[in-house]
Amino acid sequence: MIRYLIRRLNLFLATSLILFIVMFIAVSKFPVDRIAALTGVQQPTAQQITRITQDYRLNDGQISQFIAYLQQRLDGDLGLSSTSQNLILDELTAVLPASFELGFFAGLIAVLFGIPLGVLASLSTNKITQHSIMAITLTGYSIPVFWLGLTLSLWFGVQLGWLPISGQINLLYEIDSVTGFLLIDTLLSDSKYALSAFLDALQHIILPAVTLAVLPFTVVVRITRSAMMTIMEETYIKAAEARGLHTSTIVMRHALPNAFIPVLKNLGLMLGAFASYAMVVEVIFSWPGVGAWLVSGIYQRDYTVIQGGILSVALLIIFLSILIEIMHTALNPISRKELYAAN
């Protein structure tokens, strides 16, 4: 097991290193002055130039430059935003929690609704139920997310006027940032409007989270359904039936734990697409997260923002996908079988 963990850590480090190499090459190709591309300083003074040249060893060979680049980035120095002249790291820490909040909610919706619906689809013998669930998921899987977001905001936000369609919270509420997660902050805040602020923030998150949840939801439903269909035909399910167990017991105790394994695996594989979708959703609903920040960065040709955003998001995805893989191995005795057989 320890050997396995070390191998995963190794994979994480190797993949991250490749990512840094890719970024380093990309930075050297940015159509701006190299100093501006690396640090975001727009009109550097002579003093700054010498310091930056020294820090990034710009006069040395490519490999030495790369090592210096790696050192700077790992120190947490992501440079300055060329438009706002703030530290990229500060901006990142300001926008990341909002993205996490959105992603977490969307994932929660997807899993909470997706797994029961998938089980229902697999157990139902009614052709109409099966076909309609499959039709819904296939449509959800094919729908372009930006269009879905626009349509939802048009219906529920504008025509029906039920839900707010942009931002994270009504601007009238003043909430001190404690954790960065707005929903928690509103609850922690000691203002007398804390509860109404919380409800307002909750209302704001519904539309973006639902829009973002459509893709993972459909994937979860489909994977759960197909996994359940195969598992219910397995001998051990027949054996459990032969033991006289109730169908609900069989589903809960024997089929679901086995069906959850491929679902978890596919959630890991879906992270990249999920992040892409999250960015679009953030742009549509003006959600102050990494995606919207990055897209505005590219509109303004803010190369340090682009770098910092891509690095952080990609590292996060690498980390999460390896984490999910480890979870998959830890939760799933069957995958340990392979380790067991290999030794």
Place this chain on the structure above:
Amino acid sequence: MPLLDIRNLTIELDTPHGRVKALERVSLTLNPGEIHGLVGESGSGRTLLAKAILGIPGHNWTVQADRMMWDGQNLMEMSARQRRALMGCEMAMIFQDPMSSLDPAISVGAQLIEAMPENKTISWWKRAADKRINAQQWLHKVGIKNTQKVMSSYAWELSDGECQKVMIAIAVANKPRLLIADEPTNSMELRTQAQIFRLLSKLNQLQNVSILLISHELETLSQWCDRLSVMYSGQIMESGPTADVIAQPYHPYTKALLDNIPDYSNAEHHKTMMHTLPGSAPALQHLPIGCRLGPRCPQAQKHCVNQPSLCHQKDRYFACHFPYHNEPCHDEPLTKS
């Protein structure tokens, strides 16, 4: 009264090639406390029969029967819920492949404990511990020594023999009256096979469990069973007390099976052909007319294009127009055609 009495059970399967009769007019009688052997080639419908008795039909089955009496109750008239309740405590089944009959994601112990009966006499908070002890005792009874270790392992960490023992422990924990063993020793080595059969026979003697033992090896079955039924292509060919059937088979198919058993007494000459029936078992969608053995039968005559019905003579059942004891069945008139 027989424990299980089946008359004319027919199972039809819906396949892409149309509906086929996988099991046709099968009758089976099982007395309490006996080991009943069911022998037949693979594909002759033994597993179908076992699953139909237990009540776990596949999704494309159509089951019909004149009667299926379980201890005086008709199984055909029971609801699925009643059948399920019966499965838990009165009937149990162990499967061909023990390793895949255990859930791979849950430890063996948890599955054993799940199968243990609730002891209603003790207070509920002690029941979990009681079940655990019970499970260990059962494991011990089926001949597993290191119970702790086996209970904490997963199915794929155990050998086939151990898995089958665990399955037997699960099956008999509820003290069923009938245990259906569907090729319990398939793909096991001889020593393990002997262990399993000895265990089953001991259970039969000590707990008075009736056992329906399914296998393709007539030789093994003849050692352990009280009665024997021979199936071919979805029909019962012959049935009767083991000793009588072995001593004098009435049906040509039984005789062929007996001839198949290698004879080591050196009575045969060197390099003699082993006795086998010509041809192979027919596919279910291309069954011959009349007696299903007809085209392969050494005794076949013109009359065999009529289907023989199962007839009863002195504790023996057989389905043949020209049985070896030269006493054709009187139940049916020979000049029917």
Place this chain on the structure above:
Amino acid sequence: MPQIKIYQEDHIPSPASRIWSAFTDNPFAFAGLWAVVSLLLLALFGPFIAPYSPEHQDPHALLLAPSWDPAGTVEHFLGTDDLGRDIFSRLLHGAHLTFGMALGIVITALFLGFIIGSISGMMKGLKSSILSHLLDALLSIPSLLMAILVVAITGPGLSNVFWAVGIALTPQFVRAIHQAVHEELQKEYVTAARLDGANPLQIFWYVILPNISDTMIIQTTLGISAAILDIAALGFLNLGAQAPSPEWGAMVSQGMDNLLTAPWTVTIPGVAILCSVLAINLVGDGLRSALSPIRN
């Protein structure tokens, strides 16, 4: 006189015809196939059918509603946008950009992925894991981020979308093919072929390739739908096709200004994207279930 069958002979269909009959048994998949074929024809010949050129502006017909609306006219079947351009013609011209480019990207990615994936899959040990993990890093960059990176380097434009989506898609193909080849290599019949004296090339060509073709087909259908969605999303974010282009995602983004007054300028291109992706997914789904008895 009807022919009497004396002998019960089974006609055993070939695998390909069995897949085809399983595929056509599913009416949805078959409908999807027709839709994909017609999309393909539209992508090729759409510009010839289109009644107007995509940039033709009709100053007398600004924001005209679609023809089924009382305010609409048949001349502009799906209405016009704020510059008086015919949406129907723009959709037909855009099919070439959105659908055609998605096809092109997927074919390129499939080709590259096939070569890299099969080489890395056939190799063992360190070399194989370096080749496959090299692309894992690229796989972890979401396609949109990759596009942003490409746009940051080269500036926005339709040709950059090709590179951006292609670079994001290729690792998926490499990984799928690598894994399929690797799994096949573990099978007993590969060992049997090796014991027969087959060299790696023969093993790959005669033993492994027929068994991974279904993975490739499924991955291709997935790739096309992902590519369409990505191209459209980039167009929507103004990172891909630029303003006057009739690319479907860009059309949605151009219609955004008039979302409240003329919702059809957003709805119609959106529905076009939805339908084409849906058709491809239907075909992919049908193929998957038709192939699955053979895969298992």
